[in-house]
Amino acid sequence: MTESPEPHVRQLDARSLRGLAHPLRIRLLDALRFGGPATASQLAAKLGESSGATSYHLRQLAEYGFVEDAPDRGKGRERWWKAAQRGLRFDDALLTDPDPAVRGAADLYLHEVATTQTRDVSTWLGNRGTWPEEWSRVWDMSSWTLRLTPEQTRELVGKMHELLDTYRDRASDEDLPGAEQVRIHTHAFPIRTE
Known part of the structure; x- marks a missing residue:
């Protein structure tokens, strides 16, 4: 696994991406990252899936290191799961990997992220x-439409990320009155107008 410059953020590589690139696995991981530890049955009810499907995909996520046991939860035979990392970082090089299976997994992952973001807003x-x-x-x-070069776009995205990072530590205080999890989606991509 490639180390990320941010603690608790996992850099996706070709192997880990293949383990994650499934719509239900992405939804399960998001449910654990944003909703906290849960059992396969609880996740099945939340996501409208069978507990057999959630159990299988949770084990696959565990095999690739995305989720792990939450031993401080549950009693008896209940197996509780939690996200192993706070976030994921996608490397654009995966989109041009020589292996078509990796490129396909990268495309699937990005489309699922876009679907999730659309679902969040809806x-x-x-x-x-x-x-x-x-x-x-x-x-x-x-929605803003600006005329920018690739370099200016990279600079703009970097500045937006830097600004959001300044809120990361401030946002970690769970006891702050009135604080809720707030999803921030950013999109920057070229469009053709003709």
Whole structure:
């Protein structure tokens, strides 16, 4: 496994990507990363899957080091799982790997990430009325179209990531009154207008 410059963030490589590149595995990992430890049965109910399917895919995720046992949870025969890392880092080189299976896994992974982000926004839009009023005044769904070079785009993305990193330590205080998990999605890609 390649080391990431950020602690608790895993750099995806060709081997680990093949172990993750399945729609249910990505959803299971997200459920554990953002919802905390759970059993296969709990995850099955949450995701609308069979417990047999979630059990199988959790074992596969464990084999590739994405999830691990949560021994401080559960009693008796219940097996609790937790995410092994806080985040994942995708290397664009995977998209041009000489192995077509790796390129296919990279494409599948990116499409699943995009689907998850779309699902997140749709869920927020459908449920925003159930949140306290102060959350209804602070959410954002902006779209900007700028004319940039690849270098300027790289600089812009880097600055956005640096800004978000300044909030990482501030956001880690779980006892902060009114604090909730907030998903931040960024997208930067060229478009053709003709």
